[in-house]
Amino acid sequence: MKNILQEIVKYKKVEIEESKKLISKESLEKEIKSAPHSKSFLGELVKKNEEGKAGIIAEVKKASPSKGVIRENFNHLQIARDYEKGGAACLSILTDNPSFQGSSQYLKDIRGITNLPILRKDFMIDVYQVYESRSWGADCILMIMKILDNKDLSKLVSVSKDLGMDILFEINSQEELERLLPFNPKMIGINNRNLENFETDIKNSIKIKKNIPDDILVISESGINNTEDIIHLGDHNINNFLIGESLMRSDNISVELNKLVNKE
Numbered sequence: 001m002k003n004i005l006q007e008i009v010k011y012k013k014v015e016i017e018e019s020k021k022l023i024s025k026e027s028l029e030k031e032i033k034s035a036p037h038s039k040s041f042l043g044e045l046v047k048k049n050e051e052g053k054a055g056i057i058a059e060v061k062k063a064s065p066s067k068g069v070i071r072e073n074f075n076h077l078q079i080a081r082d083y084e085k086g087g088a089a090c091l092s093i094l095t096d097n098p099s100f101q102g103s104s105q106y107l108k109d110i111r112g113i114t115n116l117p118i119l120r121k122d123f124m125i126d127v128y129q130v131y132e133s134r135s136w137g138a139d140c141i142l143m144i145m146k147i148l149d150n151k152d153l154s155k156l157v158s159v160s161k162d163l164g165m166d167i168l169f170e171i172n173s174q175e176e177l178e179r180l181l182p183f184n185p186k187m188i189g190i191n192n193r194n195l196e197n198f199e200t201d202i203k204n205s206i207k208i209k210k211n212i213p214d215d216i217l218v219i220s221e222s223g224i225n226n227t228e229d230i231i232h233l234g235d236h237n238i239n240n241f242l243i244g245e246s247l248m249r250s251d252n253i254s255v256e257l258n259k260l261v262n263k264e
Contacts, residue, residue: 004065004099005146005147008096008098008099008123009123009125009147011098012096012123012125013125013126016125016126016128016129019128019132020128023132025128025131028128028131028132028134028135029131031135032131032134032135032163035134035135035137037164038117038134038138038139038140038163038164038165038166039115039116039117039118039139040117040139040166041090041117041118041119041139041140041166041168041187042140042166042186042187042217043117044089044090044116044117045057045089045090045187045217045219045240046217047089048087048089048240048261049239049240053087053261053262053263054230054234054239054240054241054260054261054262054263055089055090055219055239055240055241056087056088056089056090056240056241056242056243056257056260056261057088057089057090057091057092057119057219057240057241057242057243058083058086058088058090058091058092058243058244058247058257059091059092059093059094059121059242059243059244059245059247059248060076060079060080060083060091060092060093060094060106060110060244061092061094061100061102061121061244061245061248062074062094062100062101062102062248063099063100063101064099064100064245065099065100066198067245069101070244070245070248070249071248071249076093076106076109076110077109077110077113079248079253080110080113080114081113081114082253082254082257083116083247083253083254083257084114084116085254086253086254086255086256086257086258086261087257087258087261087262088116088257088261089116089117089240090116090117090118090119090140091110091114091116091117091118091119092118092119092121092242092244093106093107093110093118093119093120093121093138094106094121094122095107095120095121095122095136096121096122096123102121102122104132104136107120107136107137107138108136108137111136111137111138112137117139117140117166118137118138118139118140119138119139119140119141119142119168120133120136120138120140120141120142121142122141122142123144123147124141124142124143124144124148124156125147125148125152127155127156127159129141130156130159130160130163130165131159131163133165134163134165138165139165139166140165140166140167140168141156141160141165141166141167141168142167142168142170142189143156143157143167143168143169143170144170145169145170145171145172145176145179145180146170146172146176150179153183154183157183166186166187167185167186167187168187168188168189168219169183169185169187169188169189170188170189170190170191170221171188171189171190171191171208172190172191172193172194172204173208174207174208174211177208177211177212181213185216186216186217187216187217187218187219188212188216188217188218188219189218189219189220189221189242190204190205190208190209190218190219190220190221191204191221191222192204192205192220192221192222192223192224193221193222193223200222200223201223202220202223202224202229202232202233205218205220205233205236205238206233206236206238209236209237209238214237217240218237218238218240219238219240219241219242220233220238220240220241220242221241221242222242224241224242224243224246225246226246226260227259227260227263227264230260230263231263234263241260243257243260
């Protein structure tokens with residue numbers, strides 16, 4: 001996966017340069033000025049937890065590098081409606097095309113039909129992408145510690161805050177947590193997928209959570225397949241989850257999601 005990540009970052013740089021030629025940062029800033037204010041991604045997760053429910057970021061995800069196409073019958077608008085009906089706190093929308101068959105159009109379309117806060121799930125390496133995300137209607141962006149050095153992270157954090165966006169910082173290890181904490185994160189996503197061999201183990205969330213201050217909201221990502229997983233993680237004070245694949249494979253998304261939200 002490390003090589004895949006490197007490949008993704010390589011083509012992402014090319015993509016960004018192409019995008020800059022098509023739409024300038026100044027044009028994006030103008031669009032943002034006339035756009036509605038961003039919604040509180042963090043606030044919606046907290047609200048679910050206060051109701052005693054699991055805060056679920058439900059992911060609109062057609063494919064992945066490791067699994068190929070996950071959902072053949074892929075109607076992004078219907079999936080988003082099913083997620084809202086099922087009680088998702090927030091949505092995560094893949095916009096990377098080469099590896100995940102995602103699209104910026106999915107995000108724009110879904111923004112038009114839902115009031116749920118939206119995370120742009122992509123590989124953020126340039127502040128241009130932050131302006132882009134906000135102009136498309138995203139409320140939150142993902143920052144993956146594995147691909148960002150502290151200098152780039154500082155720039156991305158600064159612009160995100162200026163634009164009123166929430167940030168979900170993704171870590172995979174104790175080392176990444178230690179590097180992240182000085183940036184005063186409000187939300188940390190712990191990826192349970194080992195990025196070297198693709199194996200997932202939810203124990204990774206439990207192990208790293210022990211070292212995260214209680215005032216930071218923790219989200220467990222990858223490998224959460226059923227209510228048992230949610231209850232087990234809840235026993236370790238982890239009550240928020242990013243779930244994509246297991247829901248994408250479901251024949252009845254809203255019913256499955258509702259069970260997870262209500263821990264049934």
